Amino acid sequence: MVEQVAQMVVHGEAWTLKDLFVLPNEYVYWSIQIVMYPYMTGLVAGAFVLSSLYHVFGVEKLKEIARFALVFSFALLPVAMMPLMLHLMQPLRGINVLMTPHFTSAISAFGIVFMTYACIVAAEIWFVYREFIVDSVHRLSAKTDRSAYESVLLLVYKVISLGAMDTSKEALVSDHKAVKFLAGLGIPVACFLHGYAGFIFGSVKANALWMTPLMPVIFICSAVVSGIALCIVSYYIFMEVRKWAAKRGKNVLLPDGLAHGSAAVDYEHLRSVQEHEVKMTSKYLLIFMTLALTLEVLDMIFRGYTAVKSWDILRDVLFEHDFTKIFIMQYGIGNVLPFIMLLLPGVTVRRAALASVMVLFGVFMMRWNVVIGGQAFSLTFNGFMHYHLPIIPHDLETFKEGFFGAMLVISTPFVLFYFLNMIFPAFMVDKEESHH
DSSP states (O other): OHHHHHHHHHHHHTTEEEESOOSSOOSOOSOHHHHHHHHHHHHHHHHHHHHHHHHTTOOGGGHHHHHHHHHHHHHHGGGGSHHHHHHOSSGGGTHHHHHSOOTTOHHHHHHHHHHHHHHHHHHHHHHHHHHHHHHHHHHHHHOSSOOHHHHHHHHHHHHHTTTOOOOSHHHHHHHHHHHHHHHHHHHHHHHHHHHHHHHHHHTOTTOTTTOOTTHHHHHHHHHHHHHHHHHHHHHHHHHHHHHHHHHTTOGGGSTTHHHHTOOOOOHHHHHHHHHHHHHHHHHHHHHHHHHHHHHHHHHHHHHHHHOOTTHHHHHHIIIIITHIIIIIIIIIIIIIHHHHHHHSSSOOHHHHHHHHHHHHHHHHHHHHHHHHHHHHBOTTSSOEEEEOOOOSOSSHHHHHTSHHHHHHHHHHHHHHHHHHHHHSOTTOOOHHHHTO
């Protein structure tokens, strides 16, 4: 027990500077990985909501990016737990949260919701790609000169087909109904998945910055914003790579080239699809941005209007210590500027992608200001702490809780997506479209 307390002190002392600070909270214990935790879970939820705009609400104009968002959401899913595993000094029993139901604990409830959501997304992907899986089994089985990669792919498709080889019209209609049901069920589960993070912060009565019933709603809205923005940026980058490959006739080198069985994708078709999908998605991003920004400003105005006892220290935090981080970086660069960029007429693909990058930065700063800013002031209102992110790691702890630990978390979903895209082509062209 004494060793654990000593570790906790070192854990926070490595990156905390004090300014007239007194007990009870002595260090910034929740560092960059706890900022990454709600950030990554928000991306998962937001990407799924984007895919559901097509599957549930029938927004046909988002058809292409909806499939991409669904696969990308599945790639993001395992990474939602990664920051917690890196942050914990003894994470070996962390799996118990996912395996043992315990409804009185918010963390355990998250485990239940997380597993439920993972099952919903996996099932939805299976129904969306079932026809493709069956076609791939027949196509690869009929091929006599299969490569080692194609043989492995055939085995994978046979396993994940689960023996459901019926591709009749009635079966495909049933698949479509199942997708719509699962997508509709997944929306509230995805929102609860991320809203719970806001619930944990908002229920801490001892912290004046976190204690607000609007916190879960703000987290959910900003999650949808960040997920849609990430899908726009990622879709733009991946389509640029595909356009480059199409121009040089190297489509077969793409990760899904062999799985799709298509070695020729038209450059002009890719360009028009990219332009259409990014511009349409940016309109929905603008809608959700308006909602998220309104809620955050409303919460701040309400705090100032009620001016409870804790408002004095909150005013110092908001308008002095963290003014640059909140009003310039979060609201200015991350909200107002991209909002204007998307609102101006004649939105181009590059402008939408750049605005989405700024939105991602703004949502990250919102998480930073909540997690770090909420720990930065003394609960006795008599001091302030400054958090310095470790850039160059000098041991395992400063690697995990530093810049490179955060980069590891951010890059992992793209690696997972690369391999997932080999099995479930996120840029697949439907049969009826490929004949045009």
